[in-house]
Amino acid sequence: MVEIISVTTRGQGLYEFTEQVNRLVSRSAVKEGLCSLLIQHTSASLTIQENADPSAQHDLENWLNRLVPEGDPLYTHLSEGCDDMPAHIKAALTATTLSIPIMEGRLLLGTWQGVFCWEHRHHHQVRCIAAHIG
Amino acid sequence: MVEIISVTTRGQGLYEFTEQVNRLVSRSAVKEGLCSLLIQHTSASLTIQENADPSAQHDLENWLNRLVPEGDPLYTHLSEGCDDMPAHIKAALTATTLSIPIMEGRLLLGTWQGVFCWEHRHHHQVRCIAAHIG
Amino acid sequence: MVEIISVTTRGQGLYEFTEQVNRLVSRSAVKEGLCSLLIQHTSASLTIQENADPSAQHDLENWLNRLVPEGDPLYTHLSEGCDDMPAHIKAALTATTLSIPIMEGRLLLGTWQGVFCWEHRHHHQVRCIAAHIG
Numbered sequence: 001m002v003e004i005i006s007v008t009t010r011g012q013g014l015y016e017f018t019e020q021v022n023r024l025v026s027r028s029a030v031k032e033g034l035c036s037l038l039i040q041h042t043s044a045s046l047t048i049q050e051n052a053d054p055s056a057q058h059d060l061e062n063w064l065n066r067l068v069p070e071g072d073p074l075y076t077h078l079s080e081g082c083d084d085m086p087a088h089i090k091a092a093l094t095a096t097t098l099s100i101p102i103m104e105g106r107l108l109l110g111t112w113q114g115v116f117c118w119e120h121r122h123h124h125q126v127r128c129i130a131a132h133i134g
Numbered sequence: 135m136v137e138i139i140s141v142t143t144r145g146q147g148l149y150e151f152t153e154q155v156n157r158l159v160s161r162s163a164v165k166e167g168l169c170s171l172l173i174q175h176t177s178a179s180l181t182i183q184e185n186a187d188p189s190a191q192h193d194l195e196n197w198l199n200r201l202v203p204e205g206d207p208l209y210t211h212l213s214e215g216c217d218d219m220p221a222h223i224k225a226a227l228t229a230t231t232l233s234i235p236i237m238e239g240r241l242l243l244g245t246w247q248g249v250f251c252w253e254h255r256h257h258h259q260v261r262c263i264a265a266h267i268g
Numbered sequence: 269m270v271e272i273i274s275v276t277t278r279g280q281g282l283y284e285f286t287e288q289v290n291r292l293v294s295r296s297a298v299k300e301g302l303c304s305l306l307i308q309h310t311s312a313s314l315t316i317q318e319n320a321d322p323s324a325q326h327d328l329e330n331w332l333n334r335l336v337p338e339g340d341p342l343y344t345h346l347s348e349g350c351d352d353m354p355a356h357i358k359a360a361l362t363a364t365t366l367s368i369p370i371m372e373g374r375l376l377l378g379t380w381q382g383v384f385c386w387e388h389r390h391h392h393q394v395r396c397i398a399a400h401i402g
Contacts (some may be wrong), residue, residue: 002300002371032136034170034266036233036302036367040378042318048230049222050176055211056222062208063223074330077323088317088324089331096316097367099170099231099304101266103136108264110174130376132302132369134268134402166270168304168400170367182364183356184310189345190356196342197357233304233365235270235400242270242398244308268402 001028005037005129009119012065012083014049014057016114018107021131025102028133033102036132037115043087044119044127045094051114064090087120094118102133135162139171139263143253146199146217148183148191150248152241155265159236162267169241170233170266171249177221178253178261179228185248198224221254228252236267269296273305273397277387280333280351282317282325284382286375289399293370296401301370304400305383311355312387312395313362319382332358355388362386370401 003024007017025035039046050056068086075085098115101108107115117127137158141151159169173180184190202220209219232249235242241249251261271292275285293303307314318324336354343353366383369376375383385395 002369002376034168034268034302036170036304036369038316038368038376040376040381042316042324042378042381047226048172048176049226053211053213056176056219059209059211059219060223060226063202063206064226066208068331072331074334075327077321077327079321085324085327089328092315092317092328092332093227093361095230096363099233099266099367100172101136101170101264103264108136108172108174110176110262113174113176128378130369130371132367134302168302168402170304181360182306182310183360187345187347190310190353193343193345193353194357194360197336197340198360200342227361229364233367233400234306235304235398237270237398242306242308244310244396247308247310 001133003131005131007117007127009125011122012119013061014116014118016051016116018114021115022107024131025133030102030133031105033134034099035102036099038097038130040128040130042091043121045091045096046098047094047116047118048113049116050112052112083121090120135267137265139265141251141261143259143261145256146253147195148250148252150185150250152249155249156241158265159267164236164267165239167236167268168233169236172231172264174262174264176225177255179225179230180232181228181250181252182247183250184246186246217255224254269401271399273399275385275395277393277395279390280387281329282384282386284319284384286382289383290375292399293401298370298401299373301402302367303370304367306365306398308396308398310359311389313359313364314366315362315384315386316381317384318380320380351389358388
């Protein structure tokens with residue numbers, strides 16, 4: 001089964017969508033298998049991170065913003081706004097695709113793991129994630 | 135087939151477990167297919183790296199420790215120890231999932247490639263890696 | 269189906285090979301499924317990035333070269349040339365494997381996304397990418 005999941009973002013940060021993926025896995029009726037995700041954008045990315053304490057997500061966001069700041073004189077790709085080139089770099093340093101084993105009809109994640117869309121741009125966006133379950 | 139592989143770590147560094155994965159592939163009897171791995175933790179990660187010269191692994195470890203040091207005043211997520219927040223960042227910058235083609239019943243890796251668990255915490259740990267072979 | 273794709277590189281930079289992968293998908297006759305790629309080297313990597321404006325690829329390359337420069341006194345792995353250890357680090361920070369859903373016999377990428385081999389060494393190379401389509 002291949003479907004598109006939509007995640008609405010409201011500025012930079014991590015947006016968990018684990019339950020959207022688990023609902024898709026349920027609907028597919030696959031009990032044991034693999035769920036592969038691809039984010040169809042190059043200015044947002046995917047990550048599996050701790051979903052218990054929001055301070056971890058906050059620090060991840062701030063740390064990456066400090067490593068890849070806006071306004072770096074190195075950038076020549078400026079036509080799509082000052083948050084665009086940093087967004088491409090952040091996407092290259094994190095994940096565009098993820099593959100998660102499925103067991104007993106659920107994603108086989110660790111206890112504290114969640115699946116996140118990592119938005120790297122300031123404006124509201126609807127991000128599309130292609131999901132293959134098999 | 136879905137199974138959990140355990141890797142015991144004794145502090146920060148890279149721990150190769152290629153042969154554990156190849157044994158699982160043999161046991162699955164899959165001759166041509168795909169092996170997908172997910173580490174079920176957010177303070178350790180996965181990487182495919184050179185397994186010939188240990189100096190490469192040593193430099194990888196030291197370089198990443200310098201990029202993501204402990205005690206950074208930016209961190210607010212401090213409740214799980216000073217190696218915890220750097221570990222989450224390192225995990226976000228490296229890989230949580232890997233997908234490796236299988237040919238003739240073996241992982242189709244390059245000559246010098248090995249599959250590693252990258253431990254980012256100081257204490258001994260048992261790390262669980264979910265493997266799907268199909 | 270498992271096959272090896274070859275990409276010839278002429279020094280550091282991003283080399284798009286999306287159409288080579290799409291031709292393989294066509295040949296496989298898989299209409300809905302998953303295409304998984306693994307680069308069989310540890311001094312080059314894979315990335316999905318914007319393929320419209322070459323300035324984005326240029327900035328990605330320059331940014332990563334600044335983050336991981338040659339001649340860093342931290343390096344002890346020096347036997348394979350001064351571009352080798354930076355290449356391993358860059359490979360660890362980007363992707364070695366990718367998994368891309370297939371729909372209607374084509375990679376289900378976003379409008380501006382391309383699949384690239386990211387060469388981190390100076391000399392000409394032939395890079396092998398193992399592809400599983402199923």
